[in-house]
Each structure stands twice: as structure tokens, then as C-alpha cells.
Amino acid sequence: MEKIDNDKLKEIYRTMVRIRAFEERAIAEYRKGNCPGFIHASVGQEAIPAAVCAFLREDDYILTTHRGHGDIVAKGARLDRMMAELYARETGYCKGRGGSMHIVAADLNMLGATAIVGAGVPIASGVALGCKMQNLDRVTVCFIGDAATCTGAFHEGLGMAAVFDLPVVFVCENNKYGMSTPQKDYTKLETLADRAKAHAIPGVSVDGNDAEAVAGAASEAIERARNGKGPTLIDAATYRYHGHHMGDPGTSYRSKAEIEEYQKFDPIERLQKCLLESGVITEAEIEGLRGSLAKELDEAVRFAAESPEPKVEDALENIYC
Amino acid sequence: MRELTYREALREALREELLRDEKVFLFGEDIAEYSGAYKVTQGLVEEFGHDRVRNTPLAEQGVAGGALGAALVGMRPVAEIMYIDFSLLALDQVFNQIAKFRYMTGGAVKVPLVIRTQGGGGRSAGLHHSQSLEALYVHIPGLIVVMPSNPYDAKGLLKSSIRDDNPVIFIEHKNLYNMNGDVPEEEYLVPLWKADVKRQGDDITVVATSQCVSLALQAAGTLQKDGISLEVIDPRTLRPLDEKPVLESLKKTGRIMIVHEACRTGGYGAEVAAIVAEKAFDYLDAPIKRVTALDSPIPFNPRLEDYVLPNEGDIVNGALELMGK
Numbered sequence: 053m054e055k056i057d058n059d060k061l062k063e064i065y066r067t068m069v070r071i072r073a074f075e076e077r078a079i080a081e082y083r084k085g086n087c088p089g090f091i092h093a094s095v096g097q098e099a100i101p102a103a104v105c106a107f108l109r110e111d112d113y114i115l116t117t118h119r120g121h122g123d124i125v126a127k128g129a130r131l132d133r134m135m136a137e138l139y140a141r142e143t144g145y146c147k148g149r150g151g152s153m154h155i156v157a158a159d160l161n162m163l164g165a166t167a168i169v170g171a172g173v174p175i176a177s178g179v180a181l182g183c184k185m186q187n188l189d190r191v192t193v194c195f196i197g198d199a200a201t202c203t204g205a206f207h208e209g210l211g212m213a214a215v216f217d218l219p220v221v222f223v224c225e226n227n228k229y230g231m232s233t234p235q236k237d238y239t240k241l242e243t244l245a246d247r248a249k250a251h252a253i254p255g256v257s258v259d260g261n262d263a264e265a266v267a268g269a270a271s272e273a274i275e276r277a278r279n280g281k282g283p284t285l286i287d288a289a290t291y292r293y294h295g296h297h298m299g300d301p302g303t304s305y306r307s308k309a310e311i312e313e314y315q316k317f318d319p320i321e322r323l324q325k326c327l328l329e330s331g332v333i334t335e336a337e338i339e340g341l342r343g344s345l346a347k348e349l350d351e352a353v354r355f356a357a358e359s360p361e362p363k364v365e366d367a368l369e370n371i372y373c
Numbered sequence: 374m375r376e377l378t379y380r381e382a383l384r385e386a387l388r389e390e391l392l393r394d395e396k397v398f399l400f401g402e403d404i405a406e407y408s409g410a411y412k413v414t415q416g417l418v419e420e421f422g423h424d425r426v427r428n429t430p431l432a433e434q435g436v437a438g439g440a441l442g443a444a445l446v447g448m449r450p451v452a453e454i455m456y457i458d459f460s461l462l463a464l465d466q467v468f469n470q471i472a473k474f475r476y477m478t479g480g481a482v483k484v485p486l487v488i489r490t491q492g493g494g495g496r497s498a499g500l501h502h503s504q505s506l507e508a509l510y511v512h513i514p515g516l517i518v519v520m521p522s523n524p525y526d527a528k529g530l531l532k533s534s535i536r537d538d539n540p541v542i543f544i545e546h547k548n549l550y551n552m553n554g555d556v557p558e559e560e561y562l563v564p565l566w567k568a569d570v571k572r573q574g575d576d577i578t579v580v581a582t583s584q585c586v587s588l589a590l591q592a593a594g595t596l597q598k599d600g601i602s603l604e605v606i607d608p609r610t611l612r613p614l615d616e617k618p619v620l621e622s623l624k625k626t627g628r629i630m631i632v633h634e635a636c637r638t639g640g641y642g643a644e645v646a647a648i649v650a651e652k653a654f655d656y657l658d659a660p661i662k663r664v665t666a667l668d669s670p671i672p673f674n675p676r677l678e679d680y681v682l683p684n685e686g687d688i689v690n691g692a693l694e695l696m697g698k
Contacts, residue, residue, distance in 0.1 A: 113446070145479075146477055146478050146479045146481075147479030147480075148479075149476060149477055149478075149479050150477045150478065150479075154477050156474075156477060156478040156481065156482070158478060158481040158482050159481075163442075163445050163446075163482075164474070164477070164478075166469070166470065168465055168469050168470070171438065171465055171466065171469065171470055173438070174432075174434055174435045174437070174438025174439050174441075174442070174466065175438045175439075175441050175442040175445075175466075175470060176442060177435070177438070177439050177442060178438055178439035178440060178441055178442020178443040178444075178445070178450075179442035179443070179445060179446050180442070181439060181442065181443050181448075182442060182443035182444070182445070182446035182447060182448040183446055185398065185424060185443070185448060186396075186446070186447065186448070188446075192442075204432075204434060205434050205435075205438065205465070205466075207432075208430070208432035208433075208434045208435030208438070209434075209435055209438060209439075211430050211432060211435065212429065212430060212432065212435045212439055215430060369480065370475055370476050370478075370479060370480035371475075371476050371514050371515050372475075372515070372517070372539050372613075373475065373483055373537075373538040373539050
């Protein structure tokens with residue numbers, strides 16, 4: 053595996069910090085009652101989207117899940133429009149019609165978060181098919197959770213990607229639980245990468261909290277896809293710090309000791325330590341990054357709070373063209 | 374005028390649209406050399422190749438989701454699901470994804486795709502190859518649901534469906550594939566969202582769909598001898614329904630019958646009846662009449678199947694009842 057250069061690692065680090073800052077603020081706003089509905093946070097999983105999207109071009113596509121804030125931010129989403137969507141405002145990415153679980157940022161080739169687990173997989177294969185048929189050398193990345201690999205949609209989508217040699221990478225953000233159900237209760241497989249064997253495509257396991265390892269696997273899979281060599285499944289092991297959503301403390305099926313144990317391997321701290329030790333980044337730069345993010349988020353919250361809600365008389369717009 | 378079968382008319386529509394727009398492609402199980410279960414796509418793979426007449430794995434969710442993905446990046450897929458009974462396997466993609474995608478994005482994207490499928494009984498095809506499930510699709514905002522009843526409409530509606538920027542569920546009837554009818558040589562479109570008065574009459578408005586349009590027209594011929602005149606309206610696009618011709622006709626006749634092959638409870642007839650009751654109650658001179666299949670799975674035994682499905686006699690009897698005869 054190629055070594056990831058320092059500039060790339062720094063970019064990945066910045067994205068990870070950005071994702072976490074956004075989600076922590078989103079959680080705070082949610083807890084204040086400013087965001088209706090549910091929020092499914094991906095805190096703890098940031099290395100995966102940051103490292104994967106670092107190797108995508110602007111015109112490449114991603115699809116994601118109900119736990120997709122990190123993936124969308126990594127693809128380049130504006131934090132103010134993200135926050136406005138969580139606030140259900142007209143200025144949000146989906147004009148307040150989608151919400152946390154359904155953000156689509158078509159201008160970023162971010163083609164949707166779905167709240168139906170596994171449903172994005174065949175859609176991603178279709179996006180990749182559409183690109184291939186139009187001779188566009190774009191790659192599609194489909195982020196999924198680990199439990200999605202149990203669904204029929206996952207296998208139908210993977211099967212199609214395999215037989216048509218489609219330029220798509222399936223990235224499993226494997227946080228070890230399908231809601232509350234641990235991997236051992238939903239599969240006999242030791243590693244979810246083995247799901248790829250059923251479709252004769254490469255299946256790769258990586259430590260999803262090691263940004264450099266994810267970057268290595270992702271860059272290889274993306275290049276493979278771009279060169280017409282077909283799909284890859286990446287199983288990236290990680291851990292979610294919060295419960296399934298903000299209403300779930302996440303402790304009925306996981307012990308506090310387990311949660312604390314995983315937090316010792318925090319992906320941001322790991323990469324930060326490595327970058328500081330090698331002199332790629334300084335404490336002052338980190339301070340600066342956190343400071344500017346805090347300001348950007350203050351502004352995002354202000355933007356969201358001051359934005360208008362959609363008008364009731366527009367509720368039936370865009371059902372049909 | 375030139376006559377074509379319903380099957381040939383559909384095939385000609387597909388061929389013309391494949392020729393007209395390189396973004397159009399066909400996508401489904403066994404549609405290439407095998408030409409689909411009812412041979413609609415015969416000859417197309419030879420002309421357009423496997424890229425554009427693309428066989429898929431046997432995976433209906435994959436077909437529907439794949440079509441959606443391709444549509445999102447500028448293609449215009451025409452997916453085929455062999456039987457409407459099998460389309461149930463794709464419902465998450467159709468109901469949750471395809472139908473909602475545009476709305477969910479606040480109108481930022483379009484979903485120009487067609488899902489062709491076919492339904493209907495009468496061939497002892499059994500419980501999983503004979504259903505009429507259009508009401509499921511009609512229930513979902515964001516979908517356009519089309520059921521052509523003759524070769525002319527089949528061709529013109531399919532061409533319009535392929536050109537439309539909304540997702541269209543295009544439901545053919547297996548018993549109509551061999552039906553002959555006038556189809557002009559020159560190109561034409563039949564607009565979506567528009568009902569068609571298939572026969573003018575004065576006594577009873579009959580709203581009929583798919584194969585039941587033919588049954589209603591036969592019944593109209595029979596009843597003419599009894600001095601009862603049926604006006605037969607084919608909605609063609611079931612959702613969104615073009616209500617005006619139905620309500621206008623009812624104002625003239627004062628009586629309405631809805632005929633469909635699907636079973637009764639929760640069927641399309643219930644929706645039409647509700648619209649009539651809400652919007653034209655004062656014009657009704659008799660209770661609204663529904664002629665439908667019985668509330669039953671479709672049995673294999675031909676005698677039982679005949680008993681369960683609606684026929685011309687049921688329409689005649691319903692009309693006599695409406696006229697108090």
C-alpha cells in the first residue's frame with residue numbers, strides 16, 4: 053500500500069475535526085430543542101469519510117445513510133446549509149423537506165442519504181452504471197453501516213456492480229452494532245469484507261479509526277474503480293460514541309467500560325498525535341483550526357436560526373415536475 | 374390505417390425512443406435475447422446492443438434502485454419488471470426512494486424513469502402471476518401511474534412516459550399483447566394526465582381501466598339493444614386522475630360505474646367513487662356502482678378464476694341495476 057503524503061493526512065485531519073465540531077454543535081442544538089425529529093450522530097467514526105473523500109474529485113458521487121453528517125461534510129458540504137436543514141429551514145440543503153436523515157446536496161454530487169438501511173446500495177450501482185454508460189470517469193462511493201450488509205438490497209446492488217464492472221466503492225462504516233444488535237448476532241462471518249466473496253469482488257478490512265489505513269484502502273479502491281476494474285467493498289472497523297440516535301443512551305446493549313475502552317482509540321487524537329510528532333502540524337495550527345470552526349459554527353447556527361421556515365402553501369411543491 | 378398489436382406498438386415506442394435519445398436504455402430481467410416474458414423487446418438487442426438493452430440479475434430491488442441511480446445522473450432508464458406481482462420486491466425502491474427523491478431534495482433533482490410491468494389474470498397463471506396491483510402505486514404521491522388499454526394508447530403513452538421527467542409506473546395487461554388496433558405510421562404522442570372518452574353515451578358513465586375498457590365497450594354494444602347508452606371513459610393515467618371528463622360526463626348521465634380487474638377493497642374504484650361523492654354528489658341519480666374482481670386471490674382453476682374476475686356480463690348486469698331494470 054502506498055504511503056499517504058503528509059499534506060493529504062493534514063487535509064484528512066482537518067476534515068475529521070470539522071465533522072466532529074459540526075456534529076457536537078448539532079447535538080447541542082438538538083438538545084436545546086432547535087432541531088425537530090431525530091439525529092443519528094457519527095461521532096467517533098470520522099476517519100472513514102474524511103479519508104475516503106480525500107481521494108474523490110468534486111465530480112465524483114457519494115451516497116450515504118441516516119448517520120451521514122460526516123460523509124456529507126467530508127464531500128464538502130457547507131455547515132450553514134447543513135445546520136439549516138437540521139433546523140428544517142428553507143435555506144437548508146433540501147429546503148427543510150429532508151432533515152438530518154435525508155440530506156441531498158446535488159451541487160456537490162452528494163446524491164442522498166436514505167433512512168432505509170441498505171437502500172442506497174442499488175442506487176449507487178445505478179449511479180455508477182449511468183456514469184459508465186456516459187463514459188464519465190467518475191467514481192461513486194456508497195457509505196453504509198454494518199447492518200446494511202444483511203439486507204437484500206446490499207446484495208442486489210453489489211451483484212449488479214460486480215457483473216457490470218461498475219466504478220463504485222462500497223464503504224462499510226462498521227461501528228459493530230446494527231442499532232443494538234452486535235455483529236455476532238446477525239452473521240456467522242468473522243469479517244464483513246467476506247460479504248464481497250459472494251460477488252467475486254475484492255473485500256478489504258481496515259482499522260477504520262486509523263485514518264492512514266483507511267486512506268490507503270480507499271485510494272486503491274477508488275483508483276481501481278476509476279480505471280474500469282470494478283467495485284470494491286471496504287469494511288472499516290470503528291465505533292460510535294453516542295447511542296443509535298440522540299434519544300438512545302447506547303448503554304443497554306454496550307457496557308460503559310466498552311464505550312470508554314474504544315474512546316482510548318479516538319481517531320482524531322490518534323492522527324493528531326502522529327501529525328504533531330512528525331511536525332506536520334503545530335499546536336498553534338490546531339488551535340487556529342478549532343477557533344475558526346467555532347466561529348463558522350456560530351455563524352451557521354445564527355444563519356439557521358434566522359432562516360425562514362418553508363411556507364405551508366409550498367408543502368405540495370416538487371411532488372411532480 | 375395500419376394495424377399493430379399492443380405488443381408491437383409498445384416495441385415501436387421503445388425503438389423510436391431508443392433511436393431519438395441516446396440517454397434512453399432498457400433495463401430488466403431477460404429482456405435481451407429472450408425479449409422479455411411477453412416478447413415486447415424482441416429485436417431490440419440486435420439493433421441497440423447489450424449496453425442499451427441490458428439484462429440484469431434477477432433482483433427487482435436492484436433493477437428499480439439501479440434505474441433510479443442512473444436517472445439521477447442524466448440517463449432515462451426504462452426498467453422492466455416481468456410481472457407486477459414481482460414488483461412487490463422492489464417496493465422500497467419505488468415507494469421510499471423513487472417516488473420521494475425529487476420532493477426530498479426540495480426540487481433539486483428530477484427522476485426521469487419508467488418502470489414497465491404487466492398484470493392481470495385470465496390465463497390460469499396462478500396466484501403470483503395474475504394480480505392487478507395498480508392501487509398500491511396510485512396511493513403513492515410522486516408516482517405517475519399509467520395503464521394503456523389499446524395499441525394506439527400503448528405506443529403514445531409509453532413515448533410520453535419515457536420523455537416525462539417524473540417517475541412513471543407503466544402497467545400493461547398480459548391479455549392485451551395480441552390485441553390489434555390502429556396505429557399511425559407517423560410519430561405521435563398520447564399525453565399523460567389525460568383521460569379519454571372511448572365511447573360517448575347518455576345514460577351511464579363507465580370509468581374503466583386497462584382490459585376492462587374492452588369489456589365495457591362490448592357491454593355498451595350489448596346494452597345498446599336494450600336502449601341503454603354507456604359513456605366509457607378510460608383514465609389512462611390513473612394517478613394523477615384527470616377528473617374533469619369524469620365529472621362532466623356524470624353531470625350528463627347522473628349514473629356512474631367504475632370497472633377494474635383488481636379486487637374491490639381499497640381498489641382504484643374506491644378512489645374514483647370517493648371523488649365523485651365529494652365533488653358531484655348532487656348529480657347522482659343512483660348509487661355509485663363498482664364492478665371489480667371479488668375480494669380473493671386469483672385462483673389457478675380456470676372456472677374459479679372466471680368466477681372471481683369481472684366480465685362483460687357483470688357490467689351489463691350492473692348497468693341494468695343502475696337503470697332500475
